[in-house]
Amino acid sequence: MSHLLKDIAVFFDASDAGRQILDCAAQLAGAQQAHLIGICAASPGEQPPQDAYAFGPALEDVAARQQSARDTQLLQAGQALAIAAARHDIHAEFRVIPYSESGSAAALHALYCDLLVVAEPAVGTPLSWSTTRMLQTSGVPLLRVPATWHSETIGRHIVLAWNASRPARRAVADALPLLVTAATVDLLLIDAQPQTGRYGDDPGADMAAYLARHGVHVELRSIASHDHSVAEAILAEAGARHADLIVFGAYSRLRLSEAVFGGVTRSLLAASPLPLFVSP
Known part of the structure; x- marks a missing residue:
């Protein structure tokens, strides 16, 4: 198959939520015959109470216990990755990054991947993690799974x-490897009207034909939002269609408008109960 993701990265840890998102990524990597990169931010360790003090040997003991806890967590995370890779018959590698690593530095680990998989709420991510910042700095699409x-x-x-x-x-373009392997794809237009220079005389028809030529099982759906926002209309239609993934491009409006008025991107990121494939 020509359309396949080749490198998938996932932020995870040894927690139950971390193992859940790891298995999602590993399952996808198996289906796509992809290499999986498991990324884990080293935990800062247990924090002493604010009114507690440690001096001399006691301070060394606290540091040793925190380091031991971090080592144990990382060992468990690495073992979880190895088990997931064996279960789904994929090749995987394990990367550990500092918990204090900046968002721009963390983005470098995703820069050479086709897709970055993250949980919502995020697990295994550095302290400065931000979905919007990662999209803006890495240029790599995100699969975000609640x-x-x-x-x-x-x-x-x-x-x-x-x-x-x-x-x-x-x-x-980013989601094409998933689109061609899906059982059904609903090409959804909201409040689309024939318009020269944008949709054309038959909104969505050209894109539906394009996808069909690539082997996508596509159905064109054009609906009105009525009294709902575009994001609400998308979520309602996805629910009605029993979708298990919503694919969309982030920040279709000017960034300033997104910041001031919210926008479809922020609304979907904030409210979607479904996995989101977000393309920057």
Whole structure:
């Protein structure tokens, strides 16, 4: 198959939530025949109470116990990665980064990957983690999976949000390896009207034809938002279609507008109960 993800990275740790997101990433890597990079930020360790003090040998003992706890957590994380790799028959590597590592430094670990997988709330990430900052600095698409998501599948039934913008087109390209392997893909347009220079005379038809030529099982759906926001309309339609993944391009409007008015990107990131494939 020509359309495959080759390198997938995942932030995880040895917690239950960390193992859950690791298994999601490993399952996807197995389906895509991809190399998996497991990234874990070393925990800062247990913090002493604010009114506690340690001096001399006692201070050394506290430091030793914290280091031992970190070593144990990292050992468990590495073992979890090895088990997941064996279960899904994939090659994997383990990277440990400082908990205090900056967001821009952390982005370097994702820079040479096709996809970065993260949990929501995030686990295994550095102190300065920010989804929006990672999207802006790395240029790598994110698959964000809520901790409340317990379905065995991600990406079998996809809703692809399309508004004929540059970010939406980038999302199509980034997600194509998942789109071609999905059982169904709903190409979703919200409040789309025939418009020269954007949608054309038949909104979504050209993109649907493009996807079909790539082997995507696509169905065009154009709906009105009525009294709901675009993000609410997308989520409602995804729920009605029993989707297990929403694909969209981030920041279709000006960044200033996003910052001031919120926007579809922020609303989906804040409210989606479904996994999100977010393309920068």
